Amino acid sequence: MASNSPSDTQEIDPVVVCKNVNVFYGDKQAINNISLDILPKTITAFIGPSGCGKSTFLRALNRMNDTIEGCRMEGEILIDNTNIYHPDIDVVPLRARVGMVFQKPNPFPKSIFDNVAYGPKIHGLAKTNAELADIVENALRGSGLWEEVKDRLDQPGTGLSGGQQQRLCIARTIAVAPEIILMDEPCSALDPIATAKIEALMTDLAKDFTIIIVTHSMQQAARVSKKTAFFHLGDLIEYDNTETIFTNPTDSKTQDYITGRFG
Amino acid sequence: MSNDHILGTYDEELTNLQILITKMGNECAEMIRQAIDCVINNDSNAAKQVVSRDKLINAINAEITVLSQNVIALRSPMANDLRLILTIFQNALNLERTGDLAKNIAKIIVKNDLVIDASARDKLEKLSDAVLQNLTDVITAFNGLDEAKAQTIFDADKLVDDLHDDFSSSLMLRIKNDDAHSETVMHLLFISRHLERIGDHAKNIAEATIYAVSGEINQLDEFDDVQFEALLNA
Numbered sequence: 001m002a003s004n005s006p007s008d009t010q011e012i013d014p015v016v017v018c019k020n021v022n023v024f025y026g027d028k029q030a031i032n033n034i035s036l037d038i039l040p041k042t043i044t045a046f047i048g049p050s051g052c053g054k055s056t057f058l059r060a061l062n063r064m065n066d067t068i069e070g071c072r073m074e075g076e077i078l079i080d081n082t083n084i085y086h087p088d089i090d091v092v093p094l095r096a097r098v099g100m101v102f103q104k105p106n107p108f109p110k111s112i113f114d115n116v117a118y119g120p121k122i123h124g125l126a127k128t129n130a131e132l133a134d135i136v137e138n139a140l141r142g143s144g145l146w147e148e149v150k151d152r153l154d155q156p157g158t159g160l161s162g163g164q165q166q167r168l169c170i171a172r173t174i175a176v177a178p179e180i181i182l183m184d185e186p187c188s189a190l191d192p193i194a195t196a197k198i199e200a201l202m203t204d205l206a207k208d209f210t211i212i213i214v215t216h217s218m219q220q221a222a223r224v225s226k227k228t229a230f231f232h233l234g235d236l237i238e239y240d241n242t243e244t245i246f247t248n249p250t251d252s253k254t255q256d257y258i259t260g261r262f263g
Numbered sequence: 264m265s266n267d268h269i270l271g272t273y274d275e276e277l278t279n280l281q282i283l284i285t286k287m288g289n290e291c292a293e294m295i296r297q298a299i300d301c302v303i304n305n306d307s308n309a310a311k312q313v314v315s316r317d318k319l320i321n322a323i324n325a326e327i328t329v330l331s332q333n334v335i336a337l338r339s340p341m342a343n344d345l346r347l348i349l350t351i352f353q354n355a356l357n358l359e360r361t362g363d364l365a366k367n368i369a370k371i372i373v374k375n376d377l378v379i380d381a382s383a384r385d386k387l388e389k390l391s392d393a394v395l396q397n398l399t400d401v402i403t404a405f406n407g408l409d410e411a412k413a414q415t416i417f418d419a420d421k422l423v424d425d426l427h428d429d430f431s432s433s434l435m436l437r438i439k440n441d442d443a444h445s446e447t448v449m450h451l452l453f454i455s456r457h458l459e460r461i462g463d464h465a466k467n468i469a470e471a472t473i474y475a476v477s478g479e480i481n482q483l484d485e486f487d488d489v490q491f492e493a494l495l496n497a
Contacts, residue, residue, distance in 0.1 A: 218339075218341065219339055222341075246341050246342065246345075247341070247342060247345065247346070247478065248342060248346075248478030249342055254342075255342045255343060256266065258341040258342055259268065259340070259341050259342050259343065259344045260268045260269050260270060260273065261266055261267065261268055261269065262269070
């Protein structure tokens, strides 16, 4: 079984602690007793072949699996020492605290401004319109989009390019001041230039946020993440510093996967 | 390889690189063997052929550089594949230097008439046999990614160093005693030194073999972190 925390960072308190997590879709078990710690303000990549459970595990971190009929979870996921699966936990503020960016950019059919303002409004983060405008500007600056859209904030978000739409979705996520950002293959629909911009943005965002990314691109995991977890058939096979995973992994399954010997 | 890549062409490229580095190693060993024969037989014509043989070594080195570059650029190798390519590239550089050293030995015979007595001949043959044994052993070890065999080269290189010390000490003594063939003695000193350096390159290839298999950088194990920092900052 893989170690659940990379050896050189044991002195840093994790922001997410997963204990013996099992996830089931009906009778089928998708995640097998995974324990894993996520370090704060670090980019952690989840890699593995299709069906390995990496996206399921990612979605377990903000209870997005709750919306899937027949999906059941066992074990504990603690964020800042609070079990997010405790019956008293309200998922709406949880999902503000643990934001998510999806594979395909999904801006609302609203203006650029309203896309970003939507979250702060429903979470009551701004008392005045001026405060709301500040939050929107800061979020757009944070996502590297402000200079490109500041003169057309009233234009539809859907009118932006794919890469800009994805950065708009990131702005929408960070506008509600999350602690953790989950990214499920955020660049798979983007060209290499837009991908490079998102990757550079992720590196900047990791100064303030904890980022967990699911990616099929091992080069992307190698480029952006500090920690990498390799999943296979619902098991966590190996979790270590990204450099170690891609140069000298411990487990032969990890080595076979990253060198293209099975997929 | 213990198992194949999904992309068969990737396996072919790695196999080609392994074939080339083995060929280069065998060519170098043969070139050294011929160079020493030229010294023992004082055969300048054969020595000229050894000198020209270095071009083949350089050509294989160039081919390995291009193929390694292409695999790195096009395949994004990881883990053991990455280490294998890095070490093939590194070993090619080491072998290219052994080719240069063999050429230097042959050049001495092209330009000079050496008079070698039985004692010098005996010491030279012992040294060159030990060096060639190490080189062929390490080529076999790398070809089979045989970490245990690579480990044996370190002790075997100590024997090479001892034989070199013994040979060069005897030559120095002859210089001290105003040997009538002091020019030959000087050239033999260089030849002994070249052979000892070839032994060091074989040791480098042994270290690379261990790294390719295990990811461990053997050479650095000789220092602790404090010593390493001190060396870097010296």
